[in-house]
Amino acid sequence: DSGVTQTPKHLITATGQRVTLRCSPRSGDLSVYWYQQSLDQGLQFLIQYYNGEERAKGNILERFSAQQFPDLHSELNLSSLELGDSALYFCASSATLNTEAFFGQGTRLTVV
Amino acid sequence: QQPVQSPQAVILREGEDAVINCSSSKALYSVHWYRQKHGEAPVFLMILLKGGEQKGHDKISASFNEKKQQSSLYLTASQLSYSGTYFCGTEIVGSQGNLIFGKGTKLSVKP
Numbered sequence: 001d002s003g004v005t006q007t008p009k010h011l012i013t014a015t016g017q018r019v020t021l022r023c024s025p026r027s028g029d030l031s032v033y034w035y036q037q038s039l040d041q042g043l044q045f046l047i048q049y050y051n052g053e054e055r056a057k058g059n060i061l062e063r064f065s066a067q068q069f070p071d072l073h074s075e076l077n078l079s080s081l082e083l084g085d086s087a088l089y090f091c092a093s094s095a096t097l098n099t100e101a102f103f104g105q106g107t108r109l110t111v112v
Numbered sequence: 113q114q115p116v117q118s119p120q121a122v123i124l125r126e127g128e129d130a131v132i133n134c135s136s137s138k139a140l141y142s143v144h145w146y147r148q149k150h151g152e153a154p155v156f157l158m159i160l161l162k163g164g165e166q167k168g169h170d171k172i173s174a175s176f177n178e179k180k181q182q183s184s185l186y187l188t189a190s191q192l193s194y195s196g197t198y199f200c201g202t203e204i205v206g207s208q209g210n211l212i213f214g215k216g217t218k219l220s221v222k223p
Contacts (some may be wrong), residue, residue, distance in 0.1 A: 056210035
């Protein structure tokens with residue numbers, strides 16, 4: 001158990017819908033990362049937050065948004081979902097920058 | 113910005129050694145190595161920082177060539193438990209915190 005909690009574990013939704021994925025980082029970790037992993041693909045970096053502020057942005061679609069709340073948990077919002085958005089979404093947290101990141105078990109999103 | 117990993121896949125017999133390479137076109141601040149087993153989350157192996165090197169586990173070590181913007185992960189006397197996909201993640205100088213992963217190297221260790 002990495003200490004990073006992601007909910008829900010599985011999500012099935014229809015095209016055009018909107019979903020919210022939640023991540024609770026390890027206690028004390030200030031940095032949260034979001035990654036998308038499609039079948040047989042690597043980890044695509046989406047976005048990073050550090051102590052409530054957006055720090056880095058990767059290949060995140062405009063339909064996707066995220067935020068980190070004062071209690072440091074983070075949410076990833078995916079809207080106008082398309083079939084191609086089906087993937088495993090990982091959240092990871094680290095104590096500060098340049099330290100090891102601990103990954104949650106992921107949320108498997110299936111868009112039908 | 114995505115680092116390039118090689119090889120894409122490798123098959124070993126137990127006890128054999130393997131090297132996985134990771135290279136970047138940008139000046140690197142750090143290189144992170146993770147292993148992901150099928151159906152599981154990635155697990156941290158080690159970090160190599162600019163100006164230094166850190167060994168994370170016995171029989172698994174890594175090097176970081178700052179001049180060439182390359183890192184190599186060395187697995188010696190491989191065990192069945194080493195099977196999985198290995199990812200390198202890089203932080204570019206000036207973009208610390210932005211951890212970008214390569215596409216991974218799939219390692220299969222056979223008995």
